[in-house]
Amino acid sequence: MHVSSRAGHQLMHCGAACTPESHADRDTNAGHSYTANQHVSLTAGVLRSQASSKRRHNTSAGRTIPAILAHAIYIRPRKSASISWPALLQHHSPPNLWLPIHLLPHLCPRRLKDQYQIEPTARERIFEPSHILELSRQLWPPSSMAAAGYQLVPSRDSEETCVSEGDTKDAFKEQHLSTPASIEGTGVKSATRRNRRFLLLKAVVSVLLLGSAALAACCAYRSPSFQAVWTDRPITPYVASSAAADQSLVFGVGIGDVTGPVVEVNMMGYASLPQTNTGLHIRLRSRAFIVGSAQAESPSFRARLASRFKSFIPTADGAADRWIFINSDICMGDSALRKTVVDRLRQEHPGLYGERNVAFVGTHSHAGPGGFMQALLPTLTSKGVILQNFDAIVEGTVRAALRAHDDYQARSDRIAQGAGVRLSYGKTRLEDAHIQRSRYAYEQNPQHERDLYNDEDQDHDFSLLKFEDLAPQHEQPASAAGFLSWYAVHGTSLYENNTLTSGDNKGLAALLYESAQQPDQLPGQNSFVAGFSQALVGDTSPNTKGAWCDDGSKCDHKHSTCSNSKGQDRVQTCHGRGPAWGHDEYIDVSPTGSYDFASNEMIARKQVDAARNIMQRDPESTARTQDEYDRMTMLTGPVKSVKMNVDMSQYTVYRPDRSRVKTCPAALGYGFAGGTTDGPGAFDFVQGSNKTDHHNPFWDLVKGFIKNPGPEQIECQAPKAVLLDIGEIHKPYDWGPSVVEVQMLRVGQLFILIVPGEFTTMAGRRLKRAVSDAIVRAGLLPEGVQPIVQVSGPASTYGHYVTTEEEYSVQRYEGASTLFGPHTLEAYMDVFSRRLVPALREGARDLPVGPQRAFDIQKAWKLKTGVVYDNPPIGHAFGDVLEQPLLSYPIPNRANATLFGDSPVDVQAAPSNISVTFVASNPRNNLRLEATYFEVQRYSDRGEWITERTDGHHSTTMRWTRTNELHGSSKIQISWAVEGWTQPGLYRVVYYGDRKAPFTGKISPFEATSAEFYLV
DSSP: OOOBTTTBOOOOOOOTTOOGGGGOEEETTTTEEEOOOOEEEEETTEEEEEOOSOOOOOOOTTOOOBOOOOTTOOEEOOTTOOOOHHHHHHHSSOOOOOOOTTTGGGSOHHHHTTTEEEEESSSSOSOOTTGGGGTTSBOOOHHHHHHHTOOOOOOSSSGGGSOOTTOTTOHHHHOOOSSTTSOTTSOOOOOOHHHHHHHHHHHHHHHHHHHHHHHHHHTTOOOOOEEEEEOSSOOOOOOSSOOOTTOOEEEEEEEEEOOOOOEEEEEESSOOTTOEEEEESSOOEEEEEEEEETTOOOOOHHHHHHHTOGGGOOTTOSOTTEEEEEEESSSOOOHHHHHHHHHHHHHHSTTTSSTTTEEEEEOOBSSEEOOOOSSSGGGTTTTBOOHHHHHHHHHHHHHHHHHHHHHHHHHHHHHHTTOEEEEEEEEEEOOSSOEESOHHHHTTSOHHHHHTTTTOSSOOEEEEEEEEEEOGGGOSOOEEEEEEEEOOOOBOSSOTTOOEEOOHHHHHHHHHHHHHHOTTSOTTOOSSEEEEEOSSOTTEESOTTOEEETTSOBOOTTTOOEEOTTSOEESTTEEEOOTTTTOTHHHHTOTTSSSHHHHHHHHHHHHHHHHHHHHTSOHHHHTTOSSTTTOEEEOOSOEEEEEEEEETTSOEEEOTTSOEEEOOSOOEEHHHHTBOSSSBOSTTOOSSOBTTSOOOHHHHHHHHHHOOOOHHHHHHHTTBOEEEOGGGOOSSSOSSOSEEEEEEEEETTEEEEEOSSEEOHHHHHHHHHHHHHHHHHHTOSOTTOOOEEEEEOSBSSOOBEEOOHHHHHHTOHHHHTBTTOTTHHHHHHHHIIIIIHHHTSTTOOOOOOOOOOOOOGGGSOBOOOOOOOOOOOTTOOTTOEEEOOOSEEOOOSOTTOOSSOSSHHHHTTOOOEEEEEEEEOOGGGOOOTTSOSEEEEEEOTTSOEEEEEETTSTTEEEEEEEEETTTTEEEEEEEEEOOTTOOOEEEEEEEEEEEEOTTTOOEEEEEEEOOOEEEO
8 A cells, every 4th residue: 555645645565465565655745654565455344454563664753644534434454463552552652643624433442542632722622524625644653553563453343352363153243345435234235346445445545535625625724633532541542422421411302394295195004095184184294303412513614514515425424412303294214305305414514414313214104295215116005105295394303402402502692691401201101091912922922031031012102201490400390391202102092984184193293282381472483392202113003902893803813803794804893992982972072073083182191291290200219219210310421323324135143152144135025914813905915924825826826926035035025925026126216115224222231223124012112122231242331220221103204013923923914014034123123233323332433334225206106196176166366255154153161171071971061163265275385384274263351262173183174175176176174172171262364375277386374264243
């Protein structure tokens, strides 16, 4: 390898036959010359180099060898030698060392800190990923390196494994990846030697181009120098993370409207073609929670500059000591959505938010519009991608994140003036808000393992992270600013026949809590933010009365089928029943004429009550309570996040018994088409169909027209009978995911696992145990302190389901939807415990981003047509009132009346239903984000009309109907179920529409008002 600081960085690869003299060179400008014999190979995503000790050098002060490093390339030795830091430092007097940003994470901090203290000469953090501009700085004095003949040996997973001489059986060393960004263990084929040299040269050229651009932009700006200062005592090296146990924390919360098109779009979740939305129940929101270190510094000039070079973004950009958790009222997270959000946040706040620290999680509502997924298969029922919905989710999510950022900054200012914050964690048991919907699969897990949990087939823990503000000197009681909670229950309270856009039970729970906390604020305008997120959701159901056949008999335990009139076993008439089922009183006030809206409110209110139970606890007085379900644990310590992408189509897991297993390309089994008891499938598909079971040969024929799996795939996925081999279908683009995103967020004792799918109860328990053990082994917490591990998903990439191998064997819906084969869970356990957990250590190296599938949402399959035009019916104008309200309505005689109540007795005080119908336009003309389609207004004592209800309230609904397809006419019905606490007075309904003109396509707003009515 030849390096010349005078002419810039030049890289030459020398084969094994090179002699030490073959690349001798003198650098007169640098004041020294040397001879080197370098063997360079790009293996497992790292740069391994071995230098001979035969070098000539000039020991002039300050003269050093330029470093050739790239942000995605790491220094790693061959096994033949290892460094001895004391010997190196004793060979010469303490040298001045220039440290590029990616050097220290790959050295052994445990050895380095015995002799060095790292101090910046300017007040900037020195190991941010954005310091790529420093890569052309000087590295080691040749006198120290060459004369001693040492090599750098980095820690692979932790500080405890600095020298990995005997690690010959580790598959990590044997895998040869094609790019430095490829992750460890993915099994990608190795690049040729020529490609490796080209890739390395490309990285060096990129560094030079970036440095040149920086020089032109900075003009007289001079990068600060960083020295390693000799010390007589061991000092921990400074790293840009918040690892100090006594540091204070900062948080910020924000909310944004992500309601996409509420009509004419297939809804996401049930994959039912007839389920196209026709209106709105409640608006969908993204809720953002930022947690960071109060000691964090603003991004440096170089971080902001580097962010402008979009083609050279660091592998793990974003502040190491800050993270943002986004909980969105959509069915699941998605890679394309997340990437777009991250790009926007990176542009708004360079150096703060990026790949490392943005988590994007869906509440798993099955009542929102679809068409926002990157993979083709989930968008088939929505006729491809719906860009209007995709953009709405991005806009609202970014808005929520930016509001949380502003809140974070304002709170930081208050902390500087003496205020404080407190983060605490608590949990309670909530047993009657969910049920195990795949008990037969759960029973396949070993009895001894089930006994560990008293054979409880669900995780009943309702967990909550509480955010509080503290006044200076505790002059006032703590003030709650919000919370983020986790509880496992599917977003399927609203049935498949519901066509009103809604956040289901999680979105409704958040709305109810926020409205109760700030009753004077309209939905979406609240500063208190309540997050209700998912946990081990895979095999849960909100239909707590269980699955029943239409004739009143129980469904088959194994297959969830019922016998039809022909004596055939089918899934269509086996359906879960919610808590309101059977009480016909609820039907009269239900927008869908079914029990599901009442059941949805009941499940939501149970979660609200659980959250309120925890929020009412005092963290100081309950901190030492023995009962974990009464205790609040105050969180103190580091804030950190790590993330990587994993190719799950061929991930190899090495078991303790030296055997190995691997995952498979994504595939869905026949049991997937059987659906669940929340949403039964079609035709003659049933749950619990593996490759040994008889199935209709017609579907084999249909499958053949799409793609037949090969023998290797069939063997790998066994005992799954593959129906859709989506991982091997890439036209017109990927039908399913291969690369998934995994992430961990840490604040003190709390570790949040951001998982790309739906983990079943036992699968999640195994993952939590594995991660908890890994955290203890890594020494991330003081001795005796147990980690709090929380699973949250489906997030980022939607990888469908994750079951245990035992559950997978019976191929019910969850097992048939476990994409990557029977060892999927083992792969995730390996990734989290052996890759992500060690990366949380202080001074640990940044994880490579890993493989990424290129995807342009603009080029995705889009068959859904837009609005053509709007016309009023003949003889009418836009906004004409077709149905006026009555002159007066009674207010329910109950101060605490709810929409449906909790029992049949409550329904006797059912609210009055007010309904108004207008000549309408298509709501898709304007999504009215952060606004409303209508208002219910009250005439105040001051002679003004003030807004009392909007389309964001739980008590209002909006249903749109196309009255003439050819003519383009439609109507809209606005309903309000009056609550018991409503103030008497004079009211009216105001409708806001936007019409699209024929021919010109111009969209124009209009406004209409109903007749006035009284509430008495």
